[in-house]
Amino acid sequence: MRIDEAGMRKRVPCLALAMLFALVGGANAEDGARTAASSEATRGSNPAVEQRLREELRALVAELVESGAFGDRSAQEISLAIDAPAQRVSNLGLLVDSAHAADDGLHVLAVTPGGSAERMGLRAGDVLLALNGTRLAGVAGAAAILRRSVDELPNGSPLVFEARRDGRTQTFSGKLSSVELPAMHLSIGGGAKPAASTGSPAAVPPIAAAQGCGRLSDFDVAPRQQQLHAAKILSIDGAVPGPGGSKSYEVPAGHHVLKIAERIESRYLAFNDRLRNSGPDSRHKTLEVDVEPNTTLFVAARLDDAKRNEWRDGAYWEPVVWRTSPESCD
Incomplete structure (x- = not known):
């Protein structure tokens, strides 16, 4: 469990965006993707803050598109509306x-x-x-x-x-120290909403309310100074998580087995991508977690500085839960 306030006061505009995506799942579109903000939402806002949010959103959306989260869908085929209620974050x-x-x-x-x-x-x-x-x-x-x-x-x-x-x-x-986040609404694109991930295995089953639920997130806000880097959840209990493009997945409270892929930037490694990808599943590892009700677990790839040169069998990294955050799950 982590109760965390990493960078809270330094990055409030960026944090609001990060919390939105971490809570309800990431989205992506190309640089030309349309963002909509109602006049009510922007009334009385600081133009400089609004511009910074737009710029950070544009950069984040472009990064997510480049990561392939929406597969081969074009920008015209992407549509996503995300809502998050007002909340207080105490870390x-x-x-x-x-x-x-x-x-x-x-x-x-x-x-x-x-x-x-x-x-x-x-x-x-x-x-x-x-x-x-x-x-x-x-x-x-x-x-x-x-x-x-x-x-x-x-x-x-x-x-x-x-x-x-x-x-x-x-x-x-x-x-x-706590931060009050306003209610948020984000609209991206104008095409058909992406369906849940397909293929074998099947998508993660619906949550049974009686069990309680939590979330697993691979949204990348991990601090690099702690040797923590981006990771991707490939499967949860042998099932492909969905919907496609999400960064946060709702799961029943309890024990889960995750298949994690590292997404460490090449500049942090001491070997080339040919060696990096030469071993079977060297970039994929298993992580077992216990999810408490109304809790979000953030996963990352921890780079082992002492094994930075050891590319065989993926010795240079391990999947970890680096942050645990309280979050209601209905």
Whole structure:
């Protein structure tokens, strides 16, 4: 589980766009694709901000088209309307081990550089015992309790963590930072809406409401300074995820097996693409994940700097879940 605020204040316009695509699935079209924004949506807006959003959207759409997400469809055949409700995003920049329950507390796996958790003094290896008096040690679903406790707090609320470090109990305090994202609507293209992915195996089955659901996302916002790079979800439990062109896939809560392809830019590697593609499935690997209800898991390809020269069997990279974000799933 990750509660993350990576780059939140520095990239608010870009973040709004990223959150839109991460929540409801990516889209793409060529540079000439038509974007529609109603007069109500733009009334009173800052022209410079609006222009920046348009430019970043154009660049993102062009990149997605070049990646082949829409196959051989022309721009005239693409049509997609995306809506996202207004929401508050509260992030800590804190990655905890939610996959393995521990009676001694929530183990911190990593913190985002410059994030709230790091500013409070928390670091990898700490064990969280309580937040604002709510116990996280020796209780079932501690990761979900932490996430829910943070989500229920208003912006600027005090945060007081009790944690164990090197055998000693310490207190770390700070304030919650959150961002209010407006409701958004995006319309791209004017052709027929793309259908779900076809071919064998079949598309991922519909979600059973009684099970609860979450999402898996390969939207690329992973920080390169942490050796995290773009990845593509090729299959979920042996099924091709859909609809085609999406970057976020709804799945039942529980255990899933993913087939992941790395999309690391060649400039980060010490060998050429001929060697890179020479081994069978060297760019494809399996990743097993546990998806909690109302949670989105972001996947990426982690480049192993110590094995940057080892192209055989894809030794240079591993698929990882680099971020986990709370998100309602109906």
